[in-house]
Amino acid sequence: MPKQVDHQERREAIAHALWRVVDQHGWTRATLREVAREAGVSLGQLQHYFASxxxxxxxxxxxxxxxxxxxxxxxxxxxxxxxxxxxxxxxxxxxxxxxxxxxxxxxxxxxxxxxxxxxxxxxxxxxxxxxxxxxxxxxxxxxxxxxxxxxxxxxxxxxxxxxxxxxxxxxxxxxxxxxxxxxxxxxxxxxxxxxxxxxx
Amino acid sequence: MPKQVDHQERREAIAHALWRVVDQHGWTRATLREVAREAGVSLGQLQHYFASxxxxxxxxxxxxxxxxxxxxxxxxxxxxxxxxxxxxxxxxxxxxxxxxxxxxxxxxxxxxxxxxxxxxxxxxxxxxxxxxxxxxxxxxxxxxxxxxxxxxxxxxxxxxxxxxxxxxxxxxxxxxxxxxxxxxxxxxxxxxxxxxxxxx
Structure with missing residues (x-):
């Protein structure tokens, strides 16, 4: 099921990006927009993986x-x-x-x-x-x-x-x-x- | 020194407002704008008391x-x-x-x-x-x-x-x-x- 694995990998990459944002800049900076930037994806792509x-x-x-x-x-x-x-x-x-x-x-x-x-x-x-x-x-x-x-x-x-x-x-x-x-x-x-x- | 007392009182009222915002809505909502709203003062007035x-x-x-x-x-x-x-x-x-x-x-x-x-x-x-x-x-x-x-x-x-x-x-x-x-x-x-x- 390569598609599902891909989906999971992408979500983990985003979780890593969130983690880096929180660790380096603090919680208040952990908006969807900032995490998308850190993960190198568009806000639209991020929202495809996480609705909120x-x-x-x-x-x-x-x-x-x-x-x-x-x-x-x-x-x-x-x-x-x-x-x-x-x-x-x-x-x-x-x-x-x-x-x-x-x-x-x-x-x-x-x-x-x-x-x-x-x-x-x-x-x-x-x-x-x-x-x-x-x-x-x-x-x-x-x-x-x-x-x-x-x-x-x-x-x-x-x-x-x-x-x-x-x-x-x-x-x-x-x-x-x-x-x-x-x-x-x-x-x-x-x-x-x-x-x-x-x-x- | 009534002016200083006033200043301190206003700062405490704002601290109370911040406290209520954090307690009720959480930290990420505790922006200067939101605290000004809760304290019933303008953003400009708030910034007179707290520069940041x-x-x-x-x-x-x-x-x-x-x-x-x-x-x-x-x-x-x-x-x-x-x-x-x-x-x-x-x-x-x-x-x-x-x-x-x-x-x-x-x-x-x-x-x-x-x-x-x-x-x-x-x-x-x-x-x-x-x-x-x-x-x-x-x-x-x-x-x-x-x-x-x-x-x-x-x-x-x-x-x-x-x-x-x-x-x-x-x-x-x-x-x-x-x-x-x-x-x-x-x-x-x-x-x-x-x-x-x-x-x-």
Missing amino acids: RSAMLTFAMEFVADRTADRVTRGLATLDQPPHPKDVLRVVLAEMLPLHPDARASSRMSAAYVLEALHDPALRRQAGLGLHEGRATVERLVREAIANGQIAPDRDPEIETDLLLALTGFTPLLELGVVEPRAALAAVDQYLDRLFAASP | RSAMLTFAMEFVADRTADRVTRGLATLDQPPHPKDVLRVVLAEMLPLHPDARASSRMSAAYVLEALHDPALRRQAGLGLHEGRATVERLVREAIANGQIAPDRDPEIETDLLLALTGFTPLLELGVVEPRAALAAVDQYLDRLFAASP
Whole structure:
């Protein structure tokens, strides 16, 4: 089905262009017109692939989520098999923070997407679904680690999951240079070491 | 100096208008034109008070910071005096999260401001200064609590400060309904209880 592949490739090229615009110039510049210019297509061509800014953003966020998942998968492949859940969480958290260029671009897209979603019910639904899914994955890891005695049994799996996800709060601190990447990673490690400390 | 007071009042009224535009319609709608419309002034009048979008945002963020500080001060006044540092941190963290309409508006302004600051060196400097100041306040509280034996002496004050600030990562989870306000507060309490647990 060469036509469909072509269509998908073109959409990905446009998502890449949107990504570059957001990363380099910021969210407010990410209009259909500006993205068309960056992608080297006409506004009409862009609109053939994405009927609205919202449709373009939704596709771009799926694309960002896929790329983040790929980075996590590659990170997990470097661990001893089967990996320790602490190391899995470390890889997941590290890829969610803007610690290197690719993760930084993803992180900026996500932050902009969340802000836009607050005022767009369709984006909001999609963003909520994505986050719920991510949360469920982390909660599964936490529950398994509790069941296996790697996290103390008196820890509440839901609260621990929420606190782990809240560590993405390092994002603005890293972006504005208030916390250095090394310090953020040290804090995440310290946090995970305490979570996985021997049970009482 | 009635003229200066007037000037300041008009600037605050405009900051309020910006705040409403961001809260209700999102950041991409917060142009000088749209804010002038919301504030009921002409674009020319608005430009008399703020020469650029960036100048308007900088003022609006100072205004947001002042309002957040006021809410924290009111929250601290309800505590037993002198307040326990754990309760102080709880008030500070609770006011930084979008748990009620005023804090939500502040939180949305800050998130939008961070994104804008990434591509605007002047805003970036100012945003960084504000965050550095906030970080210093929290670190002082942590160091005092360690000195007073309220936090175990083996805790690293810098890492603990960074982890406390990272708890603002609940913001997108709250905004998108992935975590309920009650659950976020329970997690913050759990976190603070462990931080202030008896030393080993």
